[in-house]
Amino acid sequence: MKTVGVLLAGGQSRRFGSPKAFATHGGHSFYHYSVEALRPICDEIVVVARTEFKELFPDSVHVTTDLASYAGMGPLAGILSAMESMQADRYVVLPCDMPFIEVGIMERLLELHDGDISSITVESKRHPLVSVWNANVKSTIKQALHDGNRRVMDVQAQHECRWIEGALVTDTPEIAFKNVNTPCELERG
Template sequence: MIRTVGILLAGGLSRRFGSPKAFAEMDGRLFYEQVYEALAAACDQVVIVARPELIGCFPAGLDVIADLPEVAGKGPLAGICSAMEKWPAERYLVLPCDMPFVGPKETQALVQLSSQADVTAVQTAAEKIPLFSLWNGNWSQGLKKFIELGNLSVFAFLETIDTEWVASSLIHEDPAVFQNINTRIN
C-alpha cells in the first residue's frame, strides 16, 4: 500500500474567480503546477481531482480523475472521497489548487506535525483551513456515507471525527501563505 497520496482539489466551479483556478497563472506558473509541486515533495503519489470537462486540459502523464458518479459535484468532500477510493493509502495530504502560496516546505512541515488524529488540519489566528490537511486513510467509506446522506460541509465532517488543528505559525510564520485565492491577482 502507498504510504501518502497527495490530493490536489481542482474541481471547484470558480464562480467568484471567473475561470478555472487550476489554470490561473502566478509568477509564470499555473496554480495547479505550484500546488502539485508542493504535494509531490511530501507524497508518494499525487492525484488531481477535477471536473470531467477539465481532465483533458492537464498534461498527459498526470493522474487526473473526476468525482465518483455517486458523489459527483458534491464539493471538496467528494473529491477527497473519490481520490481515496482510487488510491488506497495510509494517509492523504489534501491541498486545493487555489492555495498556490503553500510550497514544499509547508507540506512537509504539516506531515511532520501530524499526530494520530483522524485529520490534522491547519489554522491561522484568524481562521481554520480544513482543506490544507492530512487525513488518515481509513475514512473512505465513512466519508462516502456522510456525503450520500446529503452532508457536504467539510467542517461538519471534521466535527464527527478526531480532528487536530495545528497552528499555521508552526508551518510558516506568514499567515498570508495560507490564503486561498478567490479573485484574480493583479
C-alpha cells in the same frame, strides 16, 4: 506508510470567472504550485478535476473525476474520489487556489499530523482543505455524502481532528494559506 497527495481542482470558480487551477501566477498555473508542494512528500499524487477540464492537465499528472454517485458534491466528494482512486494509509489534501503554498509548509504539516485528520488554522480562520486525512476516515466521508451532508468540518468533527496553527508551519501563514478567489486577490497577494 503510503502517502497520496490530493489536489482538489473541481470547483466551479464562479467568483474567479475561469478555472482557478489554470490561472497563472509567477509564470505557472495555480495547480503547479500545489503539485510541487506535494511531490516531495507523497508517493503519488492525484488531481480531482471536473470532467470538462481533465484533458487540460499534462499527461504527467494523474487526474480523476468525482465518483459518478457524488459528482458535484464539493470537496468531500473530491477527497472520497481520490481515496477510491488510489489506496493509501494517508492523504495530504490541498486546494488548487493557494499559489503561495510551498513544500516546506506541507512537510511540516505532515510531521505534525496526529490523530485521524490534521488541518490548518490561521488566527481562528480554519482551512479544512489544507489537511492530512488517514484512510480510516473514508467510511465517514461516504456516509456524510450519502446523507447529503457536504460539510468538510462536519466530517472532521466526527474524528480526532487536530487543528494546527499556521504559524507552526510557516513564518508567513497569512500569505501561504491565502485562497485566491478573484483575480483582484491575486494582484493584492
